[in-house]
């Protein structure tokens with residue numbers, strides 16, 4: 001039985017602790033946004049305030065032809081500015097992208113108890129976790145999102161423990177995405193004058209996970225967020241979004257007057273394309289040359305949205321700091337060296353708050 005959603009504690013227990021998720025709450029016939037989901041005015045997303053991202057997607061197949069140099073230039077420029085770009089001919093078949101979106105809908109349309117079986121502490125595997133919002137216990141306003149997260153350890157582990165509804169397609173997607181991620185990491189490092197051997201690249205993307213995000217319909221999208229402002233912690237994220245839209249990236253133009261130079265841009269869904277974004281790790285390694293992208297997601301009132309990110313992040317034991325080649329050129333390191341596990345603990349220990357996560361590694365300057 002659904003509880004009274006006007007009582008914050010019983011709502012929290014129903015959605016978070018019992019694992020019914022936002023979907024369970026919406027399915028019980030919710031008419032208004034509960035207090036616990038109402039964002040403070042400054043965090044709400046006004047659709048009319050944003051501008052569309054009109055840069056065409058990068059054709060990855062052209063890396064193997066005469067336009068190689070131009071494609072490399074496009075990737076580097078995107079990584080240095082917006083931190084976001086879209087790609088086509090990326091090596092992940094379009095049919096697989098369709099199957100992934102279907103699998104996400106199939107997984108989340110199951111009965112709540114099926115999904116709740118993967119909650120933290122009860123999940124049969126430490127690599128699989130179903131949850132809602134980001135860190136609900138730390139958040140004043142919860143995010144309008146449920147998710148399942150699957151960390152890759154081995155094929156055997158994935159096929160044994162990842163949910164049947166999505167394991168095969170998720171595994172195939174992860175493997176094909178990783179090939180592209182390797183290419184992009186090599187390009188970005190090459191541009192910094194750094195040649196990383198296989199073991200170093202592996203260190204930077206040695207931990208991989210596929211998430212499936214589900215954003216149920218919301219009675220009033222003006223008041224909520226699907227995901228609040230954040231940057232991803234890892235090296236690169238590959239993201240499949242469906243056709244609904246609602247993914248926004250912050251644009252900061254450093255040379256314009258402070259506030260005027262800051263606005264949000266929507267990354268429009270492009271059929272067959274994948275979205276790539278730069279994570280904090282690449283910002284640290286490049287001593288700030290590449291920018292992790294601050295982004296957020298809006299909810300909609302008419303259709304539930306799904307997205308499927310592959311996160312590539314360093315192994316927890318890896319030490320991450322600005323690359324010596326870059327520090328030498330720049331004259332000083334802007335970030336200290338951190339053990340990635342510590343960075344990750346800080347990342348998951350706080351509610352989303354834009355790019356504040358990077359402060360954990362930033363070296364304070366006196367000026």
Ligand SMILES: O=C(O)CCC(=O)C(=O)O
Pocket residue numbers: 211213227232239241247295296297306307309
């Ligand atoms: O749903 C999206 O489009 C983005 C999700 C996201 O930013 C994340 O899972 O880190």
Ligand SMILES: [Fe+2]
Pocket residue numbers: 230231232295
């Ligand atoms: Fe993200």
